[in-house]
Amino acid sequence: MSRTVRGVILAGGETKNPLTKYRAMPAVPLGSSLLMVDVPVNNCLQAGINKIYVLTQFQSHTLNSHIAASYPPMKLGAPDQQAWVDVLAAQQTVTEREWYQGSADAVRKNLGELKDEARGITPARDYVILSGSAVYKMDFQKLVAFHREKNADVTIAMHTCGEADARTKGIAQVHPSSGKVMKFLEKPTADDLGSLRREDAAAAPGAEFLASMGIYVFKREALFRQAGVLIDRPQLVHIGHHVIPNALAQEMKVYAYQHDGYWHDVSSLKDFFETNLDLADPDALMGTIDDMTGRRGASLPPAMMQDVELDRVIVGDGSVLVGCKISNSVLGESTYVGRGTIVENALILGNGAWMSDLDRKQALERGDRVYGVGDNCFLRRCVVDENATIGNNVQIINKSGVAEADRSESGFMVQDGIVVVMRNAVLPDGIVI
Structure with a gap:
């Protein structure tokens, strides 16, 4: 997997809460010794995905410094044996004058690096694209294996949620037996939710919907195909709002991978507060971050x-x-x-x-x-x-x-x-x- 999969962590978005006055949300401390960004990095590394890009923009100094200090590159041996966690900071270039406008726009503006052409290594077969502001533990080897078994163009990791949370997340209508995504709406209205309810929802109170975790696997060809669409239609800037619905409209094969373990999106102060208190509860997270490492306390x-x-x-x-x-x-x-x-x-x-x-x-x-x-x-x-x-x-x-x-x-x-x-x-x- 280290040769054929790349990790791409989206860590550049602006979050408005008192803790992000001087740093991005992925750079906020988590637990006693980690930063938020260490969660997706460690999930990648534990799955053998050791070629990782972190896309940064907003208040990025603390985050960039942490990545450089905590994950030094391994540049010994042949190119395919090398490993890195590289920061791709937003920048103005000859052809790109604006900053990242959204998650999809950030990926599009870094396609040159993501193609790995300058490194002389085996091209990636799949890209795991991750949010930098969530707490979870997932076996990405199983996620990628599911993606490849289905021969999917795009796979979305999903978690169950109730109606109140569904209005703030990306919700999918999923075929109950095949797992194929038939419809996807970001932050659906109350009127939209009826058609997105799971078929077995009557037996799952509080878990009537499948919500995107902000974790995607893109087949190489599918990612670059969607990037081409973004070049022609620059107003499409978000993966959830724009890329996934566009992929469905193009009849690309989009599948849902259901994750049943702990997951908490940390997009607000309240989310951050509750997630950290969960860390102190021996039953709540069940070892979610116990084996994750950063180097803050070395x-x-x-x-x-x-x-x-x-x-x-x-x-x-x-x-x-x-x-x-x-x-x-x-x-x-x-x-x-x-x-x-x-x-x-x-x-x-x-x-x-x-x-x-x-x-x-x-x-x-x-x-x-x-x-x-x-x-x-x-x-x-x-x-x-x-x-x-x-x-x-x-x-x-x-x-x-x-x-x-x-x-x-x-x-x-x-x-x-x-x-x-x-x-x-x-x-x-x-x-x-």
Whole structure:
């Protein structure tokens, strides 16, 4: 598979939430040591797909740096034996003056690289095209085998969902025995949903529809054929909205591959929050990312904990927890939580610099700023972004029950009722949010 399949990760889109002010969503930390983009990269690598392209554009510096540091290329041996995770950043060229306008447009503008002509390697037979903002574990070997067994032009990985979610996703009408896609609509209206309901939906409450996971397999010829259509019709810029319906209109063979494991699209702050809390639940994700690797904590010491109470908590390397009580939460690398502090249902994304407890005390005595959560604080249902400083006796509990608020000048925002302490923010002693 390493010779005949390429991975293409779409990581350039803009997502509007407080965590993407300084970085793209695929560059947001996940769990204690990963970034979101590590999920599709690891799914590819574990299937033997080791020639991977990551298409970036929006707020891409953090993402580009992470890819370069975490996945150095292997350039030993013959060309076909080489492996890489290459960033294809949006750029202006002699023939292309605009940035990526959508997922399909991003693929089209990188066809020269995707053809592998400059590398002198065996041309790819199939391309696995993936979203950079979802959490799941899938055996891509089985996905590609299904695609080839059906001799499909395009295969869409799909997951069941209920009616409320169906209105926000790409929904397919699928032949119950062959798995062939007969109709596909992105974000269908209530009137459209009736014709898209699964034939066995009566026996599957909450799973009446099949939704696209943003994971596609394209046969080489099919991908380049659709790219040719995009050149002639540049207004067609999205895979779900435009390419899949166009492929069906051309009577190309489009099939659905149903994935029954955990999958969560992380396109909003609420999605991100819930997915991370799932990581702390030993039953929810059932090992989804346990064997995935990044290199964020490669040089950090183990976490240090003294006189703490933990219940369903993931703790990143380099963290220092002293005399605190934490439940159902995820702590990123180099997180500090002080004495008497209680943390419930919260995400603390960690810090870019490690300090021991002694180093922290000495820095405070000098009047230096230090990252982390101070003493006697109470944090509940919130996200603390990287390199934030929270003073002593601070309460972050959404006391007024606010659903939406922008207090970024004070270092925090509220979205979907979740308080987000902004990256590099400083919250003074005694503040109540």
